[in-house]
Structures are given as structure tokens and as C-alpha cells.
Amino acid sequence: MLEKILGSDTAMKIMLHLIHYGEIYPSAVAKDYQIALSAVQKQFERFEEAGILVSKLVGRTRVYLFNKKSPATKPFMDLIKIYYDGLSLEDKENIFATRRRPRRPGKPVIGKGQSLGD
Secondary structure (H helix, E strand, O other), X not given: OHHHHHOOHHHHHHHHHHHHHOEEOHHHHHHHHOOOXXXXXXXXXXXXXXXXXXXXXXXXXXXXXXXXXXXXXXXXHHHHHHHHHOOOHHHHHHHOOOOOXXXXXXXXXXXXXXXOOO
């Protein structure tokens, strides 16, 4: 459903990664889903041109995050979050198997602000 709203499967995958991790870089999304880096980069650029995302350089890596200054970002994030929250814990563990930060061994994959009771 979400890929139809966003217009592409790549766009959906980018948004889910952003909701889960808070910020992400194109090569991580491309690697996680085994899709072409150029397609991921183009989609990130489209979101940035639309004002939904902003980017920053961290060393030589361009990292993207939601543009909190845009009035359109909050409702957009809410839509993505509804879809994200509807995913089962098993689906989240499969989609976000690659850890971007150290995590306690055995800790389940859950998003920011969520608890196992949610």
C-alpha cells in the first residue's frame, strides 16, 4: 500500500529506514535491499528537492534525515509511522537486520519511542 502512495518501492524502503533509524545514507539502503545505489540516490534527491528530507555531510558520507522545519514533514512522517507501526516485530527484524549502532545482545528490534508492550 505505502509503495503505491509514494510512487515506488524504493521510496517506501527509504522512508521505512528513516522512521526506524532516524537518519540513513543511500548506500546502506541499497545494500540492505540489494538494489542499485543510483536508484536510491535519485529517490533521496527527490525527497530532498520536495523539502521532506535534508542532508548533511558526515565525513565524506551524505546522511539524510527528515526536514523538521517543513510544515509538510510532520503529516508525511505520521503516514509512514502508521505503516511502520503496523509491521510485526518479525517483519521489522527481517527488514532492519543490519544494525547501524551497537545494541545489547539479544535485544529485539524496535523503533524509537516504542516498547515491547506497544
